[in-house]
Every structure is written in C-alpha cells, then in structure tokens.
Amino acid sequence: xxxxxxxxxxxxxxxxxxxxxxxxxxxxxCRSCYRSLRAELEQVAEAQSANINYVxxxxxxxxxGLVIALALTLPLGLETHPRAS
Numbered sequence: 001x002x003x004x005x006x007x008x009x010x011x012x013x014x015x016x017x018x019x020x021x022x023x024x025x026x027x028x029x030c031r032s033c034y035r036s037l038r039a040e041l042e043q044v045a046e047a048q049s050a051n052i053n054y055v056x057x058x059x060x061x062x063x064x065g066l067v068i069a070l071a072l073t074l075p076l077g078l079e080t081h082p083r084a085s
Contacts, residue, residue, distance in 0.1 A: 009033050 007016045011033035022034040029037065 011037065 007021065007028055008014060009016055009030040010027040011029055014030055016028055016030055020030050022029050022031055024034065
C-alpha cells in the first residue's frame with residue numbers, strides 16, 4: 001500500500017495495521033477504539049432494557065389499539081348513516 005491508500009481508524013484517525021484493524025460495516029477501527037465503542041453500546045443497550053414498567057407498557061398498548069380501532073371504524077360508521085338532503 002502507498003501512504004495515500006493507508007486506512008485510518010474512524011474514531012481516532014490513527015493509521016491501521018493489518019493486525020490492528022476491526023471492520024464494522026463500512027468503517028474500520030483500531031482494536032482499542034472498537035473495544036471502547038462496543039462497551040459504550042453495551043451499556044446503552046443494558047440501560048434501555050432496565051427498569052421497564054410493564055404495567056404502563058401494557059396499558060399504553062391497549063389504549064393505542066383502541067384508538068386505532070376507533071380511527072378505522074369511525075369512517076365506516078359515518079358512511080352507513082344516510083345524509084340529510
């Protein structure tokens with residue numbers, strides 16, 4: 001490879017060697033940046049799944065379903081009633 005074609009880390013812009021390169025989608029990272037980004041993503045995913053209030057989630061799902069059912073059936077009910085001419 002020439003110097004112009006050297007690949008750099010998408011996080012820290014350090015030049016990557018073949019044994020220090022981790023490909024992630026369309027980007028490449030050095031191993032240390034990849035480890036820190038992965039740890040950060042794991043923490044975010046864990047925080048999103050902690051302390052979920054399942055009772056409120058179920059109530060919201062039922063109410064959302066009722067609103068959608070009402071929105072879909074209301075126009076049908078209006079069309080069946082004769083209009084005053």
